[in-house]
Amino acid sequence: MTAKKNKYTVTDQTVTRVTSAIAGVITVALCVWGIISFWTYYHYEETNDAQIQEYINPVIARAGGFIVKINFEENQEVKKGDTLIVIDSRESKIQQKQTSGSLQNAQAQLKVLQSNVYTLKRIAEAGKATIAAAKARLLKQQQDYTRTLKMYEAEAATKQQLENNKASLDIAQADYEAAQNNYQASVAKVGDVTTQQDVARADINRIQATLERSKLDVSYTVVTAPYNCRIGRRTIEQGQMIDPGQILAYIVNQESNKWVIANYKETQVAHLKIGEEAEIEADAYPGQTFSGRIISLSPATGSSFSISPPDNATGNYVKIVQRIPVRIQLTDSRATTAGLVAGMNVNVRLKKL
Structure with missing residues (x-):
């Protein structure tokens, strides 16, 4: 009976020792964890409300x-x-060919107008010579009429001769005026055709622009x-x-860098500065840390950019801690090769300044 009592006593002592040891280890672990947590909380700002972002x-x-x-x-x-x-692209190419044909037609018409201008200028030059010849004939007829008039007054010429010279003078005068009018008409035609050239050039520019648009439509296919x-x-x-x-x-x-949008509480942003280095750990790769740098802080809270931002002036008010999006550029060259993709959840830790 005494031996059995001693055996239970030894077992109880062993259990007590083991339990005490386990409790001590747990206590030490909790103390270490508490110290590390306190140290981290005091020196770092952390958040797990963060995701990888890329240009999509x-x-x-x-x-x-x-x-x-x-x-x-x-x-x-x-x-x-x-x-x-x-x-x-068949319809677009047909439209392009039609526009190209219209352009060639307009360019051909411009060449015809240019040829007409040259011809009309030659005609106008000939008109100048005709005016000079008509003027010379008019001058001669005036002189003949003057001489015949003096001879008629001196009764050295007949009235018929005077009348014939007067008729010739009137014909020369009419020919001279007709030559001048023909020259003015030729000059006006040159001006008209030159204006038509300007219209043709404007039409060519319009068709060229349409052709360029047709080429763009083909390229868009x-x-x-x-x-x-x-x-x-x-x-x-x-x-x-x-x-x-x-x-x-x-x-x-894949040519631009990846970044992280970390949504920090408004009570944390006082310690965040642009240019501050950050440590980033992705949930997909636990234990692997990537480096980053703050490049900007949002000018407003995330809720302010929502479709229907909250209006605290209506209804009952309950104070809710808001979050500020912080953009962190991934500066680690491994970020691309490690398999980090947009939308991945990450934990971000920033040292308090």
Whole structure:
């Protein structure tokens, strides 16, 4: 009976020792954790309300028609200038040919007008010579009439001779005036055709602009990658009819740097400064830390940019701590190769200044 009592006593002592040791370890661990947490809280501002961001842009059709060919799949990497989509361009090319024909016709008409101007100028030059000849004849007839008039007064010429000279003088005067009028008409025709040339040149410029637009419409039927990127979600299939402005796919820019939007509480931003270094840990890669740098703080809280911002002047007021978006540029070169993509959750830690 005494031996059994001693055995239980030893067991109880052992359990007590083990329990005490475990309690001591837990106490020490809690103390260490408390010290680390207090140290971190005192020296760092942390938040887990943060996500990786990248430029995600839609690929938009600038021309409508049936899709002839699609050269990509979802999640595929493409290089700048690679052809993504080919749209049926037959109608656009026909329109381009029609406009090109109209341009050639207008240019030919301009050449005809230029030739007419040259011809009319030659005619006007001939008109000048005709005026000079008519003027010389008029002067001669005036002299003949003057002499005949004096001879008639001296009864050395007959009245018929005087009348004949007077008729010749009137004819010469009329010929001279007709030559002047013909010359003025030729000069006016030159001016008219020159004005028609200006109209033709304006028409050519208009048709050239239309032709350039037709060429653009043809070029829009081939959609290329604007930069090195990865294809995201695609929303079209070959043979599908699309309209101008329709979204065809989404692409993620791989030429620009990634960044983090960390939503810090308003009680934390007093310690955040632009240029401050940050430590970033992604949930997808625990234990792996990336470096970053604050490049900007939002000018307003996130709720202020919502579709319907809160109006605290109405209803019952409950104070809610607001969050300020902070943009942190990833400066670590591993951010691209490590597999960080837009939308990933991360933890951000910034040292208090």
